[in-house]
Amino acid sequence: MTYSRSHANRGAFLERVIDLANNKYRSAGLADINKIPTPVKITEDYGRMVKGCKEKALWVDYCGIYNGTAVIFDAKQTSGTNFPLVNLEQHQYNLLKSWSEKGAVAFLIVYFSKYDKYYYLPFHTLKWARERAESGGRKSISYEEFQTMAQEVRSKDGYTLHYLEAV
Structure with a gap:
């Protein structure tokens, strides 16, 4: 089986940028937000060394606390002129929705590499876009919609x- 290394590493740049910000937030005592690691299934054990493969992640990328409130979000990157809603898996959407309904701040950070711009998309806007898609409308959020x-x-x-700052 072959795969695209650029596809496999998609999002790694965005995660590094967010991790640096989270480290500074933690050092400043402002927030404690952590990257949720991708689960790994160990396939062989050689004592001090193991062999394994990544399992399907069942969570979003980040979770923590800011200003006494739970914060949960996923980081997404797109190279196009829109953010396809299929880029957010159903279980990720459901988790964001559940936490949002319980009072957490739930959102996406979306990086448009074509424009070198980052956006904070609150859950209520994501929910609106998903409902629009489910009722037969546009299945993505355009860059222009992100701007507004x-x-x-x-x-x-x-x-x-x-x-x-956006939270």
């Missing part, structure tokens, strides 16, 4: 990506 319905996040005050 999401908040651009930038590097600021020493943070690689000061996304908590």
Whole structure:
């Protein structure tokens, strides 16, 4: 089986940027938000070394606490002019929805590499877009919609990506 290395590493850049911001948030005592590791199934055990393969992740990318409130989000990257809703798996959407309904701040951070822009998309806007798609409408969120319905996040005050400003 062959695979595209660029596809396999898609999102790694965005995750590094977010991880740097999260480390600074933690150091400043502002928030404690962590990357949820992808589960790995160990297939062979050689004592000090193991062989394994990644399993399907059942969670979103990040979870933590900010200002006394639970925060949960997924990081997505797109190279096109829109964000296809199929890029967010159903179980990820369901988790964001469940936490949002219980008072957590749930959202996506979406990076448009074509424009080198990052956006904070609150869950209520994601929910609206999913409902539109389910009723036969557009199955993606256009870059233009992000410009009007999401908040651009930038590097600021020493943070690689000061996304908590949008929260």
